[in-house]
Amino acid sequence: MEVKVMQDVLGENDKIAESIHDKLAAHGIFVMNLLGSPGSGKTTLLERTLEKLAKEMKIAVIEGDLFTSKDADRIAKHGAEVIQVNTSGGCHLEAPMIEKALSDIDWQSMDMLVIENVGNLVCPAEFALGEQAKVTVLSITEGNDKPMKYPLIFKESSLAILNKVDLLPYTDFSVEEAVEDITTIHPGASVLSVSARTGEGLDAWLDWLRAQVKKAKEAAR
Amino acid sequence: MCKECGCGQNNGNTRLQFITEGYTEESAKTVEKALLGLPGVMYVHIHWHEGETTIDYNPSKTKMTEIIKVFSDNGLEAGL
Numbered sequence: 366m367e368v369k370v371m372q373d374v375l376g377e378n379d380k381i382a383e384s385i386h387d388k389l390a391a392h393g394i395f396v397m398n399l400l401g402s403p404g405s406g407k408t409t410l411l412e413r414t415l416e417k418l419a420k421e422m423k424i425a426v427i428e429g430d431l432f433t434s435k436d437a438d439r440i441a442k443h444g445a446e447v448i449q450v451n452t453s454g455g456c457h458l459e460a461p462m463i464e465k466a467l468s469d470i471d472w473q474s475m476d477m478l479v480i481e482n483v484g485n486l487v488c489p490a491e492f493a494l495g496e497q498a499k500v501t502v503l504s505i506t507e508g509n510d511k512p513m514k515y516p517l518i519f520k521e522s523s524l525a526i527l528n529k530v531d532l533l534p535y536t537d538f539s540v541e542e543a544v545e546d547i548t549t550i551h552p553g554a555s556v557l558s559v560s561a562r563t564g565e566g567l568d569a570w571l572d573w574l575r576a577q578v579k580k581a582k583e584a585a586r
Numbered sequence: 587m588c589k590e591c592g593c594g595q596n597n598g599n600t601r602l603q604f605i606t607e608g609y610t611e612e613s614a615k616t617v618e619k620a621l622l623g624l625p626g627v628m629y630v631h632i633h634w635h636e637g638e639t640t641i642d643y644n645p646s647k648t649k650m651t652e653i654i655k656v657f658s659d660n661g662l663e664a665g666l
């Protein structure tokens with residue numbers, strides 16, 4: 366019996382996710398679901414991103430965390446409209462939470478909506494939120510074994526970002542091996558190396574975002 | 587699904603275990619890589635000497651015929 370209920374929950378989630386997707390895509394808004402372990406650098410990368418892109422385009426951010434508004438407070442300093450969603454202990458965001466948050470955002474005027482999911486390499490990968498792309502941030506201090514140990518999230522993500530490359534000299538992490546593993550699990554996935562600390566590699570990431578925003582706009586025409 | 591907390595999909599993964607004869611070290615690697623690239627395939631382990639092959643996959647995302655094709659493409663027969 367329980368099994369049935371859970372399948373229904375996911376079916377319901379997918380339906381709402383699809384309606385969010387269609388609604389925002391019709392307005393030419395690029396929606397990104399930003400995933401990764403706790404501490405991989407999702408919020409830091411977003412802060413650096415906003416410093417550069419907030420001048421060029423209108424960006425809204427939905428921050429998902431179990432508790433606190435710490436991440437939203439950080440983002441609010443960078444000129445983006447931001448909403449904190451607290452899951453009260455829940456390990457991932459679900460589409461109804463996004464639908465509710467959208468009713469408090471002037472999303473129609475946005476170029477891009479970023480959803481920073483709860484830090485977790487497992488559960489968030491299962492729940493569509495209406496995004497056009499999932500992006501996973503993997504910090505190099507997490508180790509080379511992570512893509513093969515957590516394959517679903519990498520299969521689902523069109524882009525993987527290897528963050529904290531400023532720390533490469535202090536670790537045994539191999540970027541080459543990570544690229545090999547990620548593209549084995551997900552042929553066609555893109556991989557970028559960045560440091561949200563030093564700004565290394567940031568330009569390629571910003572260009573990727575600009576291209577997605579352009580693509581979303583063109584698709585809506 | 588996340589087995590820890592029970593969230594997510596239930597019609598999750600199935601584990602296939604079988605013996606495939608005729609692997610070389612190289613073809614085992616090629617097969618492993620090709621299988622891992624399929625949509626629902628999460629885990630592949632091959633002991634090429636014994637031919638012992640383990641595949642964890644989601645049948646709703648990848649059909650058995652697609653898995654078998656990976657073997658035939660490499661001149662192997664999956665002894666299911």
Ligand SMILES: Nc1nc2c(ncn2[C@@H]2O[C@H](COP(=O)(O)OP(=O)(O)OP(=O)(O)O)[C@@H](O)[C@H]2O)c(=O)[nH]1
Binds near residue numbers: 410484529532561563
């Ligand atoms: N050295 C280094 N540290 C970084 C880098 N990016 C982030 N950090 C640090 O890593 C820590 C965690 O960063 P956050 O951005 O909060 O990580 P997060 O992924 O948003 O974490 P959660 O929201 O809790 O899941 C902070 O202390 C950051 O300063 C980087 O490129 N290099």
Ligand SMILES: [Mg+2]
Binds near residue numbers: 408409436481
């Ligand atoms: Mg964060």
